[in-house]
Amino acid sequence: MKYIFTLLFALALISCSDEADVKDDIQTSQEVTTPVFNTKAIGSKVMMQAFYWDVPAGGTWWNTVKGKVPAWKNAGIDAIWLPPATKAQNGPYSMGYDPFDYFDFGSYNQMGSTETRFGSLSEIQSLISTAHTNGISVIADIVINHNSGGASQANPFTGGNTWTDFQPASGLFNRSYYDFHPNDVHSGDSGSFGGYPDLCHDKQYVQDWLYNNSNSIAKYYKNVMGFDGWRFDYVKGFEPWVVKNFKNAAGGFAVGEYWDGNAATLEWWANQAEASAFDFACYYRMRDAFMGNDLTQLNGDMLLKRNSYKAVTFVANHDTDEIYNNKLLAYAYIMTHEGYPCVFYRDYEEWLDKNKMNNLIWIHNNKASGNTTYLYADNDEYVARRNGSPGLVVYINNSNSWQERWVDTNWANTVIKDYTGNSGWEPTTQGDTWVKIQAPPHGYTVWSVK
Structure with missing residues (x-):
């Protein structure tokens, strides 16, 4: 807590942070x-x-x-x-x-x-x-x-x-x-x-x-x-x-x-x-x-x-x-x-x-929604999956350049999209549920079913 103390009746008792525009297809x-x-x-x-x-x-x-x-x-x-x-x-x-x-x-x-x-x-x-x-x-x-x-x-x-x-x-x-x-x-x-x-x-x-x-x-x-x-x-x-x-x-x-x-x-x-x-x-x-x-x-x-x-x-x-x-x-x-x-x-x-x-x-x-599966982390990249319906995959990229990564999802043969509008990709997950996604420098993407 922050408090600002001032003298009253001889007793100190007084109390006690340029982002670019989001793309047009943002939700x-x-x-x-x-x-x-x-x-x-x-x-x-x-x-x-x-x-x-x-x-x-x-x-x-x-x-x-x-x-x-x-x-x-x-x-x-x-x-x-x-x-x-x-x-x-x-x-x-x-x-x-x-x-x-x-x-x-x-x-x-x-x-x-x-x-x-x-x-x-x-x-x-x-x-x-x-x-x-x-x-x-x-x-x-x-x-x-x-x-x-x-x-x-x-x-x-x-x-x-x-x-x-x-x-x-x-x-x-x-x-x-x-x-x-x-x-x-x-x-x-x-x-x-x-x-x-x-x-x-x-x-x-x-x-x-x-x-x-x-x-x-x-x-x-x-x-x-x-x-x-x-x-x-x-x-x-x-x-x-x-x-x-x-x-x-x-x-x-x-x-x-x-x-x-x-x-x-x-x-x-x-x-x-x-x-x-x-x-x-x-x-x-x-x-x-x-x-x-x-x-x-x-x-x-x-x-x-x-x-x-x-x-x-x-x-x-x-x-x-x-x-x-x-x-x-x-x-x-x-x-x-x-x-x-x-x-x-x-x-x-x-x-x-x-x-x-x-x-x-x-x-x-x-x-x-749903519980969380932690998929990947290093100094610059972090990927996690929420396992609910529909759930999501979040990709955080703290590096100076675009990054791409194959990740395991809960969706097989399904078109997904980034709901932040930061990526225009709309990939289709493989039959084994894996898919390649991307994230911008010092940014993030959040993927779910289209």
């Missing part, structure tokens, strides 16, 4: 009432991370995202992940990762503003309703490791004063030193982050307000605001059962930010939390492959190879963006492989060729 494709909508289960298509670090302040972001929703629907997005949506200590300037009042979506004048950085209560309600009308689910970013913005109070567990007196204007989930570490239950917690007051999840009171109560954060977000799923921030800071209990109390999709490149560790956390995890193992293997010019790195261990149903794959996000060379090749990888791909807002809207991104999303949603 594209606070009382409220929860709106009625009909969305597919999150994970069936592609997720959009609908923000980046330091999006424009001034309360305009919810309306900006709302204006993008119809086009995202047409592109094949099935869920949008929003930043932390409630009032944080840094008020109109906060990205939300320094949470103060979990029930203030921009309707209480506190922390220097009524609106959040992103907008007002009515604007986020309108955004969620518009997403649902377009068949898109909405994922809330949940920050429950730490809090920020409490007043100073004498703390008998530290022998001094701590910033742990939380009296939010919503009147919901007031907190004191008993609800943070250290307290009468624990002397400390390994999940403490950046000096922020660290919530104690073993406290029944904390559990009740997070997910047990009828007006808990989990149930209010789901039943009143209309959120459909959860992205949990900094889950290394608390035990996996917290995510499990939160998700089970309210339902919905859940994914955790367990920032670790070890696929076995990610698998362990996902199993314990009964949730998905961002596939940092895949991210780091792609970084080493595409930044280090060694596509054999893609043979490495990843969560998507261990449990594809729990893997949310990504090329960049608001915290990390290390794959700045050959980034479209990385997107070609996650859009053709198993796992649930997440697209970064700036990659899609600003930095990469949107036509090519839409093409890859279309390929993912229409061709990328």
